[in-house]
Amino acid sequence: MSEFEPTVVGFLCNWCSYAGADLAGVSRFQYPPNLRIIRVPCSGRINSLFILKALQGGADGVLVSGCHPGDCHYQTGNFYARRRLELFSNLLTYAGIQKERVKLAWVSASEGAQFAALVTEVVEDLKKVGINKDFVRDTKDIEEYTHESE
Amino acid sequence: MKLFRIDQEEWNRFLESLRNDMEVCQISEREHPFKEKLLPPKETLFYYRKDTPKQKEILNTKKRLFVGLSPCDAKTKQLLDLNFLSEPYPDPYYKALRDNTWVITKACQDFEPYCFCDQIGDSPAKLNGADGILYDLGESYHLLLDNEMLIQKLEEFGKSGESIENEDSSYEKGKIPSRNLAPLPIEPLKKNLLSQINNQELWEQIESTCLSCGACTFLCPACYCFDIQDTSYGRAGKRERIYDSCMFKSYTAEASGHNPRPTGKERWRQRLLHKFSYYPTLYGEIGCTGCGRCIKACPSKIDIREAIKHAAKYCG
Amino acid sequence: MNQNDQITLSLQLLARKAFEEDKIELLIGFEISPDGYARPRIFRSVEELDSLAWNHTASINLANYLHKYKDKKVGIIAQGCISRSIVALMNEGQFDRNKVIIIGVPCQGVIDEKKIRAEYGEFTILLEEEDEIGIKTHSGEQIMEEENYFHSACLSCQYPDPVIYDYLAEGKSRKVTVDYLDKIVKEAEALPEEEKIAKFTTEMEKCIRCYACRQACPMCYCDTCFVDVNSPKWLSNAPNKTDNSIWNITRIFHLAGRCVECGACDRACPENIDLMYLIAKMNRDTKDLFGFTAGLKLGVKPGLNTFQPNDPDFFWGKEGV
Numbered sequence: 001m002s003e004f005e006p007t008v009v010g011f012l013c014n015w016c017s018y019a020g021a022d023l024a025g026v027s028r029f030q031y032p033p034n035l036r037i038i039r040v041p042c043s044g045r046i047n048s049l050f051i052l053k054a055l056q057g058g059a060d061g062v063l064v065s066g067c068h069p070g071d072c073h074y075q076t077g078n079f080y081a082r083r084r085l086e087l088f089s090n091l092l093t094y095a096g097i098q099k100e101r102v103k104l105a106w107v108s109a110s111e112g113a114q115f116a117a118l119v120t121e122v123v124e125d126l127k128k129v130g131i132n133k134d135f136v137r138d139t140k141d142i143e144e145y146t147h148e149s150e
Numbered sequence: 151m152k153l154f155r156i157d158q159e160e161w162n163r164f165l166e167s168l169r170n171d172m173e174v175c176q177i178s179e180r181e182h183p184f185k186e187k188l189l190p191p192k193e194t195l196f197y198y199r200k201d202t203p204k205q206k207e208i209l210n211t212k213k214r215l216f217v218g219l220s221p222c223d224a225k226t227k228q229l230l231d232l233n234f235l236s237e238p239y240p241d242p243y244y245k246a247l248r249d250n251t252w253v254i255t256k257a258c259q260d261f262e263p264y265c266f267c268d269q270i271g272d273s274p275a276k277l278n279g280a281d282g283i284l285y286d287l288g289e290s291y292h293l294l295l296d297n298e299m300l301i302q303k304l305e306e307f308g309k310s311g312e313s314i315e316n317e318d319s320s321y322e323k324g325k326i327p328s329r330n331l332a333p334l335p336i337e338p339l340k341k342n343l344l345s346q347i348n349n350q351e352l353w354e355q356i357e358s359t360c361l362s363c364g365a366c367t368f369l370c371p372a373c374y375c376f377d378i379q380d381t382s383y384g385r386a387g388k389r390e391r392i393y394d395s396c397m398f399k400s401y402t403a404e405a406s407g408h409n410p411r412p413t414g415k416e417r418w419r420q421r422l423l424h425k426f427s428y429y430p431t432l433y434g435e436i437g438c439t440g441c442g443r444c445i446k447a448c449p450s451k452i453d454i455r456e457a458i459k460h461a462a463k464y465c466g
Numbered sequence: 467m468n469q470n471d472q473i474t475l476s477l478q479l480l481a482r483k484a485f486e487e488d489k490i491e492l493l494i495g496f497e498i499s500p501d502g503y504a505r506p507r508i509f510r511s512v513e514e515l516d517s518l519a520w521n522h523t524a525s526i527n528l529a530n531y532l533h534k535y536k537d538k539k540v541g542i543i544a545q546g547c548i549s550r551s552i553v554a555l556m557n558e559g560q561f562d563r564n565k566v567i568i569i570g571v572p573c574q575g576v577i578d579e580k581k582i583r584a585e586y587g588e589f590t591i592l593l594e595e596e597d598e599i600g601i602k603t604h605s606g607e608q609i610m611e612e613e614n615y616f617h618s619a620c621l622s623c624q625y626p627d628p629v630i631y632d633y634l635a636e637g638k639s640r641k642v643t644v645d646y647l648d649k650i651v652k653e654a655e656a657l658p659e660e661e662k663i664a665k666f667t668t669e670m671e672k673c674i675r676c677y678a679c680r681q682a683c684p685m686c687y688c689d690t691c692f693v694d695v696n697s698p699k700w701l702s703n704a705p706n707k708t709d710n711s712i713w714n715i716t717r718i719f720h721l722a723g724r725c726v727e728c729g730a731c732d733r734a735c736p737e738n739i740d741l742m743y744l745i746a747k748m749n750r751d752t753k754d755l756f757g758f759t760a761g762l763k764l765g766v767k768p769g770l771n772t773f774q775p776n777d778p779d780f781f782w783g784k785e786g787v
Binding site: 048049052053056068069070076079080082083084086087088090091092094095096097098103104105106107111114118121134135136137138 | 654655659660662663664665666692700701706707708709711712715716718719722744747751752755756769770773775778779780781782783
Binding site for chain 2: 499500501503505506507508526530531534588589590604674675676677678680681682690694702703704705706730733734736
């Protein structure tokens with residue numbers, strides 16, 4: 001039986017984290033291929049609905065990463081994101097969504113190795129926690145129909 | 151119709167025996183309206199595939215018997231039938247549910263503070279289109295059945311009943327609550343409310359504290375507005391029918407941005423006119439069962455009984 | 467005379483004064499319904515003020531109606547939580563301070579109808595004394611100790627007195643010594659994960675998406691709510707488990723730093739969903755992490771509209787390399 005490979009959706013800020021991820025690639029740091037990256041201009045752009053929709057759509061985990069506080073390309077975007085996302089992830093954990101499913105991180109453009117380590121950690125944690133059953137949209141009936149009408 | 155005398159133990163055994171042929175549900179709470187069984191809050195209509203015109207329609211085939219509802223709830227079937235079964239386009243989904251549904255109500259023995267069926271010409275102890283009604287006589291029941299299939303089943307079970315003319319014939323009905331409340335002035339509304347459509351003062355007074363929350367419409371046995379939502383997944387998808395409400399601001403929002411019912415005033419006008427003017431004009435029945443769930447659910451405690459009395463003052 | 471009667475008389479006097487001094491064109495307040503409940507009413511003239519009343523069933527958040535009457539000089543009866551809603555709305559630029567006349571009421575708490583109904587069935591209010599409420603049910607008349615039937619928000623209230631007012635009714639507010647919702651939050655936090663998600667899912671499956679919670683909340687005033695936006699379509703309007711979860715979590719989260727914990731949403735819900743346990747967690751987190759409580763002072767930016775450079779930081783990688 002093959003091991004469960006979690007699907008992780010990553011929202012990376014364009015100026016720091018996305019560049020950091022790019023550096024990891026260029027430097028040939030190995031990290032798991034489970035991450036699907038969505039580039040946003042700033043971590044402050046992250047709407048709580050992005051995280052919820054990712055989970056509802058079937059993502060086993062969501063990673064949000066931005067510039068370190070004080071280094072935001074737009075000066076203050078990540079400060080707002082910090083308040084918003086910490087409060088939001090606390091609320092999700094309280095509602096019963098495992099804390100490993102929502103990872104908040106600061107990764108700068110020069111931190112390629114750290115980015116690889118981050119994604120490795122996220123995927124390992126999610127493998128232990130398992131597949132997202134509680135928050136994924138129930139499409140069993142549509143799937144059954146797709147197969148039966150083939 | 152036939153009248154049977156049956157005691158509690160026999161009644162429970164009879165219901166058990168019916169479980170071979172149909173699903174038997176005892177309804178013990180009044181919170182949820184019976185309409186949810188005929189017009190579910192979420193109903194899959196059909197599945198579709200994006201590359202072919204083939205569809206898989208979902209029509210109910212499960213037979214169900216509901217027992218223990220109050221008579222006002224049974225009226226749901228009568229009222230929804232008028233709208234959903236009207237020719238030339240009867241609603242096949244509603245029909246499939248309703249044709250496979252039987253209802254035996256239980257005559258009420260008490261009024262709740264917000265009940266008013268007796269004030270709109272109804273009664274807490276009438277058939278109202280149900281297939282049967284149970285009267286609680288204390289140690290046993292009188293069961294009036296108005297449905298051939300159920301009569302046959304009960305006779306097969308071993309009971310025999312007496313044929314009676316109609317439900318108003320004289321027979322023991324147990325405690326039927328009655329109170330000395332004046333009937334609500336429905337007739338003036340049926341005749342003249344439409345003429346008051348532009349009376350801003352009237353509608354403003356009725357609506358003044360409405361929050362447009364829609365709770366009243368969701369719980370009303372006679373409200374049936376619905377919306378259609380499609381959900382896709384990969385190559386296929388499904389179409390669902392869900393509840394909508396004329397009390398929502400977005401109900402009449404148009405693509406241009408214009409909204410002909412922009413404030414609660416217009417929406418309350420629509421609600422009162424629909425129930426007490428349009429429905430009786432089109433179908434002969436008012437769109438209200440007197441159950442009072444709207445009064446209980448309203449966060450602002452708007453009382454439709456007061457709204458009716460207030461509107462009647464302007465209706466001559 | 468009991469406190470409620472005293473407050474009622476005081477309110478009638480103050481409201482009359484406000485009308486006569488031409489400070490207000492209409493007053494948002496309460497009247498008593500035939501069943502004994504205080505229900506909201508818009509008073510448009512001095513003559514109507516005989517119906518103005520206050521008692522322990524005054525449960526809706528009146529600040530909601532301010533949105534409807536933005537173009538008029540409006541008076542409003544406000545106890546602690548309502549006055550905080552008004553402050554929070556003014557801090558968001560919704561009203562001018564000088565367009566709203568606030569008649570403050572020191573609050574002793576408001577009942578939770580659902581709690582009473584769960585125990586006694588349907589009821590009407592009979593009488594109100596100093597520290598008792600009498601109700602009439604099918605099985606007769608009951609006198610209850612108020613505290614047992616107050617709403618959980620009232621049992622946790624730290625601000626029963628109005629925080630701003632133009633006039634203040636005479637009376638004494640009830641100070642809460644134990645924060646009831648604190649206990650609820652700690653219990654819910656201590657649950658094992660499977661129970662947390664089970665509790666949450668049970669509540670979410672009850673939701674019928676009637677949006678009564680949104681309509682009852684004075685802070686939910688968006689012209690187009692995110693649930694009504696068609697492009698992008700954030701969530702389905704059908705009452706599915708996951709869509710209901712997204713709706714409730716997001717609505718509650720949109721209130722972070724703005725919610726005054728009045729309980730109006732919880733009371734309005736026709737399906738008895740336990741919203742307070744989620745809202746309480748969010749409010750307590752906002753206070754513990756960022757030191758912010760909504761609606762206490764005019765001129766203060768809402769909690770999530772601002773930041774401190776040294777806010778608590780739980781992000782991965784916060785130390786740098």
